[in-house]
Amino acid sequence: GAGVSQTPSNKVTEKGKYVELRCDPISGHTALYWYRQSLGQGPEFLIYFQGTGAADDSGLPNDRFFAVRPEGSVSTLKIQRTERGDSAVYLCASSQTSGNYNEQFFGPGTRLTVL
Amino acid sequence: KQEVTQIPAALSVPEGENLVLNCSFTDSAIYNLQWFRQDPGKGLTSLLLIQSSQREQTSGRLNASLDKSSGRSTLYIAASQPGDSATYLCAVRRSGAGSYQLTFGKGTKLSVIP
Numbered sequence: 659g660a661g662v663s664q665t666p667s668n669k670v671t672e673k674g675k676y677v678e679l680r681c682d683p684i685s686g687h688t689a690l691y692w693y694r695q696s697l698g699q700g701p702e703f704l705i706y707f708q709g710t711g712a713a714d715d716s717g718l719p720n721d722r723f724f725a726v727r728p729e730g731s732v733s734t735l736k737i738q739r740t741e742r743g744d745s746a747v748y749l750c751a752s753s754q755t756s757g758n759y760n761e762q763f764f765g766p767g768t769r770l771t772v773l
Numbered sequence: 774k775q776e777v778t779q780i781p782a783a784l785s786v787p788e789g790e791n792l793v794l795n796c797s798f799t800d801s802a803i804y805n806l807q808w809f810r811q812d813p814g815k816g817l818t819s820l821l822l823i824q825s826s827q828r829e830q831t832s833g834r835l836n837a838s839l840d841k842s843s844g845r846s847t848l849y850i851a852a853s854q855p856g857d858s859a860t861y862l863c864a865v866r867r868s869g870a871g872s873y874q875l876t877f878g879k880g881t882k883l884s885v886i887p
Contacts, residue, residue, distance in 0.1 A: 764817040
């Protein structure tokens with residue numbers, strides 16, 4: 659079956675602009691996660707959804723970052739007033755439930771470049 | 774705070790060699806540990822997941838072990854091939870309420886030379 663998909667694959671924007679990154683999880687997966695990976699680093703957690711609600715947003719770096727999942731499937735990560743330091747690969751993952759032993763499956767990521 | 778360390782940061786081996794990648798974590802209170810592969814410019818591919826109650830998992834030429842009490846895991850790759858060249862990441866999911874996030878190491882970049 660289809661895996662996690664993310665669009666766009668690449669996004670180049672100018673400092674100060676607003677961007678939206680989209681994630682389509684595996685069908686039937688109720689848990690969805692966003693991570694950010696800077697060059698040479700491992701991914702870092704941003705936010706976790708169980709269904710439509712953000713159960714844990716402790717990884718969001720500041721209030722310029724916001725994510726939604728209105729129907730419990732597709733999620734959008736929104737970044738306002740982008741800064742050069744926001745440049746990174748944004749990864750989305752999903753799992754069947756939020757149960758403790760569930761494996762997370764990752765999408766290909768969106769590479770964001772802020773000029 | 775959980776910290777995950779992977780050693781070495783980079784490794785180059787000739788084709789056919791067996792090799793071991795190491796992962797250590799500071800907090801042994803985990804639910805599971807996952808090993809991932811990442812090709813350049815790509816997302817993460819899950820290789821193996823080991824539950825906290827397990828000692829090892831095997832998939833083809835890959836074998837991952839877990840020693841939770843000492844905070845260590847190893848990924849063993851047998852008979853390495855050029856197609857194994859990639860960055861290998863380990864990640865742990867800590868136990869406790871609301872503990873859904875994975876904490877990653879920085880990865881080991883593996884090059885298998887034909």
